[in-house]
Amino acid sequence: MSESENASGKMQVSDDVTIELRGVHKWYGQFHVLKDINLNVHRGERIVICGPSGSGKSTMIRCINRLEEHQQGRIIVDGTELTDDVKHIDQVRREVGMVFQHFNLFPHLTVLENCCLAPIWVRKMPRREAEAAAMKYLEKVKIPEQAKKYPGQLSGGQQQRVAIARSLCMNPNIMLFDEPTSALDPEMIKEVLDTMIELAESGMTMLCVTHEMGFAKTVANRVIFMDGGEIIEENEPNEFFNNPRSDRTKLFLSQILQH
Amino acid sequence: MTEHTPHPDLAPPASAVGFVGWLRSNLFSSPWNTVLSLFSIYILYLAIPPIISWAFLESTWIGDTREACADTAGACWVFVKVRMDQFMYGFYPESEYWRINLAFGLLIVLGIPLFIKRFQHKGKLAAFILVFYPIIAFQLFSGGNFGLEHVETSRWGGLSLTLVLAGVGIVASLPLGVVLALGRRSQMPIVKSVCVVFIEFWRGVPLITVLFMSSVMLPLFLPEGTNFDKLLRAMIGIALFQSAYMAEVVRGGLAAIPKGQYEAAEALGLSYWKSMGLIILPQALKLVIPGIVNTFIALFKDTTLVLIIGLFDLLAIIQQAFADPDWLGFSIEGYVFAASIFWIFCFGMSRYSMALEKKLHTGHAR
Numbered sequence: 001m002s003e004s005e006n007a008s009g010k011m012q013v014s015d016d017v018t019i020e021l022r023g024v025h026k027w028y029g030q031f032h033v034l035k036d037i038n039l040n041v042h043r044g045e046r047i048v049i050c051g052p053s054g055s056g057k058s059t060m061i062r063c064i065n066r067l068e069e070h071q072q073g074r075i076i077v078d079g080t081e082l083t084d085d086v087k088h089i090d091q092v093r094r095e096v097g098m099v100f101q102h103f104n105l106f107p108h109l110t111v112l113e114n115c116c117l118a119p120i121w122v123r124k125m126p127r128r129e130a131e132a133a134a135m136k137y138l139e140k141v142k143i144p145e146q147a148k149k150y151p152g153q154l155s156g157g158q159q160q161r162v163a164i165a166r167s168l169c170m171n172p173n174i175m176l177f178d179e180p181t182s183a184l185d186p187e188m189i190k191e192v193l194d195t196m197i198e199l200a201e202s203g204m205t206m207l208c209v210t211h212e213m214g215f216a217k218t219v220a221n222r223v224i225f226m227d228g229g230e231i232i233e234e235n236e237p238n239e240f241f242n243n244p245r246s247d248r249t250k251l252f253l254s255q256i257l258q259h
Numbered sequence: 260m261t262e263h264t265p266h267p268d269l270a271p272p273a274s275a276v277g278f279v280g281w282l283r284s285n286l287f288s289s290p291w292n293t294v295l296s297l298f299s300i301y302i303l304y305l306a307i308p309p310i311i312s313w314a315f316l317e318s319t320w321i322g323d324t325r326e327a328c329a330d331t332a333g334a335c336w337v338f339v340k341v342r343m344d345q346f347m348y349g350f351y352p353e354s355e356y357w358r359i360n361l362a363f364g365l366l367i368v369l370g371i372p373l374f375i376k377r378f379q380h381k382g383k384l385a386a387f388i389l390v391f392y393p394i395i396a397f398q399l400f401s402g403g404n405f406g407l408e409h410v411e412t413s414r415w416g417g418l419s420l421t422l423v424l425a426g427v428g429i430v431a432s433l434p435l436g437v438v439l440a441l442g443r444r445s446q447m448p449i450v451k452s453v454c455v456v457f458i459e460f461w462r463g464v465p466l467i468t469v470l471f472m473s474s475v476m477l478p479l480f481l482p483e484g485t486n487f488d489k490l491l492r493a494m495i496g497i498a499l500f501q502s503a504y505m506a507e508v509v510r511g512g513l514a515a516i517p518k519g520q521y522e523a524a525e526a527l528g529l530s531y532w533k534s535m536g537l538i539i540l541p542q543a544l545k546l547v548i549p550g551i552v553n554t555f556i557a558l559f560k561d562t563t564l565v566l567i568i569g570l571f572d573l574l575a576i577i578q579q580a581f582a583d584p585d586w587l588g589f590s591i592e593g594y595v596f597a598a599s600i601f602w603i604f605c606f607g608m609s610r611y612s613m614a615l616e617k618k619l620h621t622g623h624a625r
């Protein structure tokens with residue numbers, strides 16, 4: 001994708017903040033995983049998060065849909081603050097889709113049933129309507145012909161695209177991706193990234209933990225580098241890759257760009 | 260250079276296919292294997308012919324008195340034949356047998372559509388059977404309404420009582436076990452400890468004790484005059500006892516479901532009960548079908564213990580028939596008959612579970 005397309009993508013970003021993390025801390029027992037995380041994500045913004053293993057990337061994005069609980073600070077998603085209140089949590093989860101490294105499709109349900117389940121049981125959508133919507137998204141991720149198969153019968157790349165479609169069926173405003181391509185064989189990475197790029201072009205707010213630097217350069221508005229539970233550096237992709245400010249960022253980039 | 264002419268496909272060597280091939284690769288593939296095979300064949304040769312000759316060739320089927328068997332070397336099935344009604348229905352009045360037949364016939368008729376592939380409303384039918392069938396069956400068995408003569412539970416017996424005990428035990432212990440298993444994995448400390456204590460208590464005591472306590476001790480604690488049916492107490496005892504085992508089987512299944520499944524369900528906004536009911540339990544129960552059926556089979560056979568509290572299940576009523584002065588000395592026939600009936604039901608459950616596992620298999624697990 002060329003520079004200008006990327007620039008036009010950036011114009012869709014609006015001023016209103018859709019995710020706000022303020023002074024977020026988290027501990028696992030004695031272990032301080034997240035240290036004073038401050039982050040504002042604007043509607044339509046695409047953010048790529050990278051950093052060495054164990055730096056807290058997964059933990060941070062999993063706090064956004066409360067798969068992990070933070071212990072200090074505030075997280076506000078689409079105007080709803082995440083507290084112990086189950087109603088707030090449900091509210092946020094309905095607006096936030098998530099794609100996992102290991103797909104986490106439901107193996108006992110067909111692809112179509114995987115996609116329809118949440119719309120039917122959470123959004124109370126009539127089955128017929130839910131199936132029609134699911135087929136639309138399966139077409140979007142280019143596997144409508146697999147609808148009647150079980151996840152175990154698909155390749156990794158196909159499964160991950162089903163997982164993306166399943167999240168989209170809930171019509172989320174925000175999508176979280178936690179290393180969506182790192183469990184895939186190289187030849188399947190591209191098909192998933194293409195799907196994600198298409199999604200980015202449609203104006204979805206996205207937070208992706210990924211080491212696919214090509215993807216970061218093409219679609220991200222901002223790249224965030226984390227290490228030791230802190231946000232060390234954040235910048236727009238060109239600056240981030242060409243002029244990293246911190247030494248730790250430089251070290252990390254030199255390591256991953258070698259490959 | 261010669262021209263290449265392809266050979267026609269050769270048939271595989273005779274020694275690799277057919278019966279001989281099968282024998283060769285399965286029974287006589289190595290010297291040790293051959294020794295084992297020959298030894299097993301010898302044992303079978305020793306055991307099978309006498310059994311067949313006792314049970315069939317030299318046995319007596321015709322007649323209805325002891326004299327019919329006077330000069331047979333084999334089994335006297337006449338004993339089982341003349342007692343058959345009692346073995347099936349216990350001391351239930353003979354004129355009312357049709358009620359029991361109707362109750363079981365109804366269950367079979369209602370159940371058949373569940374096994375027909377094209378039948379659409381399986382869920383609704385199953386719910387109907389679970390909710391209404393017990394009421395209908397109880398009315399038929401017990402009577403007292405609709406002009407049916409009342410038959411006390413103490414007169415129920417034989418195979419029909421065994422099936423009632425096992426049926427109630429199975430239907431009650433599975434859901435109870437699921438709830439206990441979920442409770443044991445709960446984050447809520449009180450729920451969790453209640454479930455742990457319950458499970459460990461019931462697993463720690465022998466079923467005989469449970470039945471004995473329910474029939475002898477419980478009435479001592481209950482206020483005088485409360486009459487709490489003995490059969491009902493036995494059923495409750497069996498259901499609670501087996502539910503503790505079931506809970507542990509189901510817990511094993513729950514623990515085997517990857518964390519990602521819970522997370523994906525949560526991330527989609529499914530509530531706890533919905534994610535359990537739609538995502539986790541269907542997978543967990545499928546994983547532990549062998550364990551569940553194992554518990555069912557154990558439960559089915561454990562119903563024979565009710566004889567110690569004076570209920571006449573199939574085994575008890577057969578044993579009771581040995582005491583008949585007219586038919587002394589036919590206990591082998593009686594026990595063989597009891598064993599065959601139990602075997603048929605247990606083997607049936609086992610085969611059904613295998614078929615179910617195969618049917619529910621949806622490709623390799625990720």
Ligand SMILES: Nc1ncnc2c1ncn2[C@@H]1O[C@H](COP(=O)(O)OP(=O)(O)OP(=O)(O)O)[C@@H](O)[C@H]1O
Nearest residue numbers: 028031033051052053054055056057058059060179
């Ligand atoms: N449930 C847990 N209990 C205790 N420690 C945990 C738990 N989950 C994660 N951690 C620790 O928290 C730290 C951050 O984990 P996290 O999964 O967020 O890292 P990450 O940046 O996503 O790493 P990776 O690139 O390997 O996925 C790690 O050191 C990890 O060992």
Ligand SMILES: [Mg+2]
Nearest residue numbers: 057058059179
């Ligand atoms: Mg991670």
